[in-house]
Amino acid sequence: MINPVETSIRVRYAETDGQGVVHHGNYMTYFELGRIEHLRANGMVYSEFEANGHFLVVANVECKYLAPVRFDDELILRTNLVDHSRVKLVHTYQVLRDERIMTEAKTTIVCVDREGKVTRLPEKLIC
Amino acid sequence: MINPVETSIRVRYAETDGQGVVHHGNYMTYFELGRIEHLRANGMVYSEFEANGHFLVVANVECKYLAPVRFDDELILRTNLVDHSRVKLVHTYQVLRDERIMTEAKTTIVCVDREGKVTRLPEKLIC
Amino acid sequence: MINPVETSIRVRYAETDGQGVVHHGNYMTYFELGRIEHLRANGMVYSEFEANGHFLVVANVECKYLAPVRFDDELILRTNLVDHSRVKLVHTYQVLRDERIMTEAKTTIVCVDREGKVTRLPEKLIC
């Protein structure tokens, strides 16, 4: 497995808020992007899981904002799958700018079916 | 029919961008809110249309940004259904702050089915 | 001090994602709204802090997503200031729908000046 996976992100203007920095909520979108690219780097396409009725959802998130990032900043998002079982995936994330860690986070992902009921993760994910 | 319908909106911090004003894209969310409340004021709940397989989608939008609005501003959104046929609804919008028009817009809405094919509007909408 | 403070939120369509539920990142916007209204309920207007060069920023967040919420859901956000010192505020949040807790979170807020340097909180906030 390729792990961690690094993804380049350039900050969009719309992602900033009135303080001129990326709004803290928008990092959740970055981390999601990191998970998608982590899957892709390992030969999986997330939309195929949904097509088969497996929906990955965030069960919890912890995020530490160490320093702000700004419009047009070129960031590296490092996504690391640090733990997994039959029912959950745990990722950690680092957002770096010029090799400095700006933000750190951790998420737990679970899988739900079309009815929203928590299920086991698809086999492909946990091999 | 109650028309126009006025909706109060208080600007959220996350809706502002690095210029300290509401990002121009976020007005689309305001107008959508206006249409939802226009329906509600006239006895209709949008989610019921979707439950019945009728999805209202924006076919086009024109928007004039006359003056910026800021965090915590108290706005009035005036949503006006100005034209409708069996296949489309045309709304105009005014965003007002202290009775001054800050933004004006117009949208055309059409209806698609679960497969995304354009269909006639639900009867209830065009009576 | 009025604490906790309850804020009504009706889910906007744009806040949902392809799973038909509120995107997990959008809760950060809800919590921010809760803090703004917590201040207002206690006689403070956040924009005045910024006008005086005090910018409140999120230093960390922990969020547990217990159950999804959907378009048009009427939510109660309960914002509770649970701890504060000269340099930080700690809030907890509960998002409720029909008295059921759907999401729980905790944030730590610090204050930065115009240059982004961490400073003491404004006196008014910690009295």
Added chain:
Amino acid sequence: MINPVETSIRVRYAETDGQGVVHHGNYMTYFELGRIEHLRANGMVYSEFEANGHFLVVANVECKYLAPVRFDDELILRTNLVDHSRVKLVHTYQVLRDERIMTEAKTTIVCVDREGKVTRLPEKLIC
């Protein structure tokens, strides 16, 4: 001048809404991205304009949504500067997927100073 400028965009999950397609408001963010990259392709960095007190703002937008795009779609955004004077820039946009035009738009951009007053465009932009 390099014109039009093509930008690759891969649709993020958070950009979709409850209909499973990109929310119509998010295209505004795509077009903004197109303008930023149009400037960059022509040797200009938008943040430098702001550093010098020139803020480009959208005065109006017209957008036609021809067909929906979905999570993970790989899009080409074609940004074309079609007209400019001392006070405004007019761009057109095409969002393409597999060479099919999914969305078309046109914006007018003006320049404001730090006080929000409309000014002439920076010289560099109109040469």
